[in-house]
Amino acid sequence: MIRGLYTSASGMFALQQRQEALANNLANINTPGFKQDVGVMRAFDEQLISRIRDQEGPDIKGMPSLPGQAPVIGRLNTGVYMSEAIPIFRQGDIAETGNRHDVALLDNLQPDEQGNERRLFFSVARLDDPTQPAQQDDIRYTRNGSWTVNADGYLVTADGYYVLDNQNMAIRVIGEEGDNLAQRLVINEAGELMYESADPDNPGLIALNNQRLGLAVVTNPLQLVREGTGIFRWEGNGQPVSLEEAEAEDQAALAAGEYDVPRIAGRYGTKQGWIERANVDPAQTVTDMMSVLRAYEANQRVLTTIDGTLEKAANEIGRVNG
Amino acid sequence: MQSLNISSSALRGIQEALDTTANNLANLETVGYKRRSSSFSELLADTMNKQPAKDAQNRNTPAGLRLGSGVRLGLTRLDMAQGNMKQTDVPTDLMIEGDGFFLVSREIRDANGASLGEEFRFTRDGAFHLEESAYHGGFVLVNSSGYYLTNELGAPLLIPEEEVREFAVSPDGYVSVNGNDTYERVGVWKVDNPDQLQQVGNNLYDAGMDGNQNPADVYRLSWESGVAKLRQGALETSNVQLQTEMSQLINIQRAYQLNARAIAITDQMMGIANSIRS
Numbered sequence: 142m143i144r145g146l147y148t149s150a151s152g153m154f155a156l157q158q159r160q161e162a163l164a165n166n167l168a169n170i171n172t173p174g175f176k177q178d179v180g181v182m183r184a185f186d187e188q189l190i191s192r193i194r195d196q197e198g199p200d201i202k203g204m205p206s207l208p209g210q211a212p213v214i215g216r217l218n219t220g221v222y223m224s225e226a227i228p229i230f231r232q233g234d235i236a237e238t239g240n241r242h243d244v245a246l247l248d249n250l251q252p253d254e255q256g257n258e259r260r261l262f263f264s265v266a267r268l269d270d271p272t273q274p275a276q277q278d279d280i281r282y283t284r285n286g287s288w289t290v291n292a293d294g295y296l297v298t299a300d301g302y303y304v305l306d307n308q309n310m311a312i313r314v315i316g317e318e319g320d321n322l323a324q325r326l327v328i329n330e331a332g333e334l335m336y337e338s339a340d341p342d343n344p345g346l347i348a349l350n351n352q353r354l355g356l357a358v359v360t361n362p363l364q365l366v367r368e369g370t371g372i373f374r375w376e377g378n379g380q381p382v383s384l385e386e387a388e389a390e391d392q393a394a395l396a397a398g399e400y401d402v403p404r405i406a407g408r409y410g411t412k413q414g415w416i417e418r419a420n421v422d423p424a425q426t427v428t429d430m431m432s433v434l435r436a437y438e439a440n441q442r443v444l445t446t447i448d449g450t451l452e453k454a455a456n457e458i459g460r461v462n463g
Numbered sequence: 464m465q466s467l468n469i470s471s472s473a474l475r476g477i478q479e480a481l482d483t484t485a486n487n488l489a490n491l492e493t494v495g496y497k498r499r500s501s502s503f504s505e506l507l508a509d510t511m512n513k514q515p516a517k518d519a520q521n522r523n524t525p526a527g528l529r530l531g532s533g534v535r536l537g538l539t540r541l542d543m544a545q546g547n548m549k550q551t552d553v554p555t556d557l558m559i560e561g562d563g564f565f566l567v568s569r570e571i572r573d574a575n576g577a578s579l580g581e582e583f584r585f586t587r588d589g590a591f592h593l594e595e596s597a598y599h600g601g602f603v604l605v606n607s608s609g610y611y612l613t614n615e616l617g618a619p620l621l622i623p624e625e626e627v628r629e630f631a632v633s634p635d636g637y638v639s640v641n642g643n644d645t646y647e648r649v650g651v652w653k654v655d656n657p658d659q660l661q662q663v664g665n666n667l668y669d670a671g672m673d674g675n676q677n678p679a680d681v682y683r684l685s686w687e688s689g690v691a692k693l694r695q696g697a698l699e700t701s702n703v704q705l706q707t708e709m710s711q712l713i714n715i716q717r718a719y720q721l722n723a724r725a726i727a728i729t730d731q732m733m734g735i736a737n738s739i740r741s
Contacts, residue, residue: 153736157464158530160732164466164725165531168473170718171480172503172534186517222513225524238500240540287502289538290656299504299537320683321655324543324562339688367529369507376525416502423721430728434735441735448740 144219145447151220152440155182156433158223163430166421174246174284174371175419176228177426183224187216228373230260230362233284233420235412241326242296244286245415250358251404257361261384261409264309264355265302265372271295271311277380280309282357285371287416290314290323300370305355306334307383312352322349328413332356332384354411356384384409465509465532466729472533473722476503479536481715487703488712494549495587495666496701497541497657498708504537541657546587546702548694554630555604557589558697563651563685565589566617566670566678567610580675583617584610584667585652585660590698593627602627608665615650615686617678622647634692649693651685652678 159180169175191211235245248261262282266275271293281302288304291297294315296304303311312334314322322336327346329335332354335346359365364377375381382390384405391405480501490496510527512518518526548558559565564585571579591604591612601623604612611619615636622630622640631639636649654660660668672681685691 157466157732158528160464160729161466161469161530164469164473164722164729165533167721167725168469168476168534169503169505169531170721171477171714172505175505178529178531181523183517185514223528224513224518225522225528226530227523239544240500240542242540243502285504287504287538289540289658292656292659294656299502323656323658339690341689363523364525366525366527367508367531369505369531371505423717427721427724430725434728434731437732438735441739444739445741 143447143451144217145443146451148220149440149443149447151185151222153437153444155221155223156437156440160430160433160437162223162226163426163433167423167426167430169419170421170423172285172371172419173243173287173416174233175421176230176233176284177419177421178226178228178367180223181225181227182221184218185220185222187218189213190215190217226367227363228365228367229420230258231420233417235415236418237415238287239414240287241324241414242288242290243414243416244288244328244332244354245412245417246284246286246356246409247412247417248409250408251402253360253404258363259358259360259387259405260362262357262359262362262373262381264305264357265298266305266309266311267301268303268311271303271313274309275303275305275311277309280305280357281368281372281374282359282365282381283371283373284417286411290321294321294323298371300372302372306352307355307385308352309355310352312354314349316349328354328411330410330412332411356409356411357381358384358387358405464729464733465530467726467733469531469533470722470725470729472506472535474719474726476534476536477715477719477722481712481719483536483539484708484711484715488705488708490701491703491705491708493588493666493701494590494698495546496703497543497546497587498701498703499539500542501536502538502540503534505531506533506535508532541660541662542702543657544702546699549698549700550696551698552696554632554696555591555593556696556698557591557632557649558694558699559587559589559651559685559691560694561685561691563653563691564657564668566613566650566652567606567667568613568617568619569610580673583613583670583672583678584663585654585670586610586667587699588666593622593630608667610667613650613678615648615684617650620647620649632693632695634694635686636693648686650678651691651693652682653685653688653690654682 162178162180166177191213250259264280266279294313296312306312314326325337327335334349334352359381365373366376388405483501487498508529508531510529568581568583593602594605596603599621601621603619614620628641638645638647663669
């Protein structure tokens with residue numbers, strides 16, 4: 142059978158998946174903290190193709206010719222597939238919501254010594270017992286800072302993940318006297334949790350159990366696996382480090398004179414009452430969709446043309462007419 | 464084609480966000496209305512393994528192709544910001560300045576007239592009127608849905624007078640009638656996490672109490688912490704801001720259009736696939 146038939150079919154299938162990735166980007170255009178995916182297409186493995194029943198012809202330059210075997214024409218790969226969808230972790234725009242339980246994460250961390258990208262994430266986890274610290278395996282990472290306080294007073298995401306502090310504990314906005322502080326919660330630009338004093342004689346802010354949002358520095362964030370619902374799981378080597386650790390390291394390196402400008406300290410911030418919007422560019426996405434559509438159409442044309450060739454082989458070659 | 468499902472999930476979610484915004488706009492002039500803001504959330508992602516041997520090398524991300532499957536409306540959260548004051552000079556109009564809710568109640572009875580307990584609701588709507596009630600033995604304050612305003616014990620606020628010529632409520636909730644103190648105090652209750660309240664329509668929130676519970680067992684009075692004050696002769700307007708809602712509307716409409724466009728493109732692709740063999 143003519144190879145091209147399957148080649149163009151594989152092209153159509155790969156483009157269909159690319160369309161899915163684009164449609165998902167567009168669907169999540171208003172999802173806080175969403176990071177857009179870019180589809181990567183990859184050719185099938187190359188294979189050598191050779192002439193058949195033709196030992197006589199000239200050898201092709203640069204191609205091996207083995208005695209007794211058909212001469213090789215060259216390399217060919219017979220298809221394409223979508224091998225990966227790479228999330229782009231670029232910072233999204235921030236927008237004000239005025240809700241106390243919304244936090245936008247801003248970061249501009251500089252790459253590490255090896256030039257690896259570094260990004261800041263909130264740590265969240267699903268916990269059976271929220272009074273215990275989360276196990277490292279259970280911790281997930283997200284940029285979606287649109288939260289709410291559940292009936293037990295815990296800060297949770299829209300999908301029920303507990304938001305963790307820097308000790309990997311779930312954050313409970315309940316004061317010492319059992320009063321719910323959900324409407325008085327304050328998160329400062331360093332991610333420290335506080336609440337407004339209700340005592341008119343002692344106004345001001347009171348630290349909430351010395352807790353701070355569990356911000357994690359993820360080096361080479363492409364090693365994160367997208368689980369959906371805005372959640373990422375770490376699959377690379379080692380573990381993402383906490384912001385405190387990374388910042389202390391940065392300060393030490395700075396003091397030792399390894400570099401002059403801090404790479405982490407002062408390059409991040411949390412903003413309460415704001416959300417980070419999706420970093421999807423609608424114009425680019427729709428343009429990509431149009432080019433996907435046309436490429437899909439072109440592949441279909443090739444398929445139809447090959448079908449025409451086959452039709453000739455099937456119906457015309459064998460015909461005996463007068 | 465999965466992309467059709469992805470885009471239609473987006474249309475559904477956006478439609479729901481539009482409903483929320485439309486409801487906010489519809490209640491622009493509703494006394495004591497609190498707006499809801501919508502927040503989207505991603506759906507789960509599918510993982511596919513394509514060519515495992517080849518996929519193991521030369522990649523940027525861990526093995527497998529992960530594609531998201533759309534979006535849903537994740538949260539609609541209550542925005543408890545204070546609304547503006549509207550001066551009405553009607554003595555029975557009350558406005559809460561600060562944190563708290565009025566607790567209103569209604570008696571539930573069976574067919575024979577025996578009491579089955581009370582139904583408690585929270586509201587920020589302070590438009591009440593005086594009504595003479597022989598059952599209660601005096602005047603009571605009633606809202607537009609027929610619920611009685613309660614005092615700080617959770618019982619209907621009662622004015623045991625023959626006639627009411629002058630009605631005054633102090634900023635800390637004490638009621639005086641015809642120049643005499645009644646020692647009745649309006650109950651303004653603090654709800655720590657209003658997001659957990661169930662909205663039951665008519666500008667009311669279910670207080671989540673059964674008929675025989677005392678509100679003091681579940682909630683605390685705003686008077687204790689001094690977070691609220693009452694203003695007589697004024698009403699609280701809704702906290703919906705036209706500009707915010709309109710820009711949200713534009714945002715929603717454009718997102719809807721973009722996703723409808725994505726569906727059209729997917730549809731065209733399906734048409735192309737159909738015409739492979741014409």
